[in-house]
Amino acid sequence: MNFEDLKTAWQEYDIKLQSTQALSDKLIVSMIKERSASRLSKVKRRFNFLSLYLAGWTFVGLCILIGNPFDYSQSIEFIPIWINFICMLLLLFAMINLTLNLHKTEVNQDSLHSSVNKIIAIISEYEKPAPILRWALRLLIFSGTFLFPLSFLPRKIERLGIWGGVGDMLISILISAALIYIAHKLGAFKHHQAEKFQEDLRELDELKSLSKEMQQQD
């Protein structure tokens, strides 16, 4: 058996496929009405959701800064809220920028080579905010766990005395720290993200090798 026999086998296969029953209109219509599960569509939806989520928290931060619900009287007390607000705002801008870039991208009618390259660019872009996101998250946790309870210290000292105030603040910090530690142990911060990141990197490498292979031929 040689390559020409394979060609005949392929033609035989093609004839069999063409003789299969036609797809019903109902089936095609219902399939195209479903949401796309492609990598690109999923990333777009995830970015939209994250942008909305960050916009919500930025708005909450802004309301706190304007409305002062904690009755802060000194500028220094606002530091944790400002840190949260600035982190959220930076992340929101980064996310909106990426989301807009992603929405401009359509890969389907390109050649396979340029399509692979576009997907590589998208995944690289998608991974870009990961380190910033990690640092912003750390800063947010630090600010929420330590600085936020600290901002109430002057009033607590006034009300409970120095040791009572410091003790009360330490209890708040310890409870928050314990909750974060438990969440960390349960894998809330590390496990899933690391796994996903590794998966994305594997995918990126796979696509890069495909692109490289096509380039080598040129």
Place this chain on the structure above:
Amino acid sequence: MEQPFISLINQHRGILYKICNLYCDDEEDKKDLFQEILIQLWRSFPSFRNDSKPSTWMYRVGLNTAISNFRKESRKPERFSLSDKELQIPDLEEMSLKSERLGLLKQAVEKLNQIEKAIIMLYLDEKSYDEISDIIGISRTNVGVRINRIKSKLETIIKHTTS
């Protein structure tokens, strides 16, 4: 717009079946890929203005989806909800049980990488070098070089399998 799209899909449904069979082994994966390609074809249908042949457009979208857009992580929860009986992708595996030649073809093609699979599928479908070059995005000369390499690779696989 739906009716011309449906008839075009039906006219070239073999292309979709072939891509699904070449790029997926599992029945569920094939159905997911089939649906994903259909969605992507539907989305790009308004911009398809017969600049190229409908089959070229379908190969492009289908192969791009199979290679770059389709990932297992994003499947099951969003798959269409019709009964499985309504979509039966003719299985190459099943056909190959009845035909020795098809069995050999399947075994040989499985040993190729993703790009090689795409090129050889287009070649076996008797697409011109220009069309293959257009769909894959490599030069016409290199299409020829690549096809020759794949052919000898396949012949070696066949020799090993049949001896």
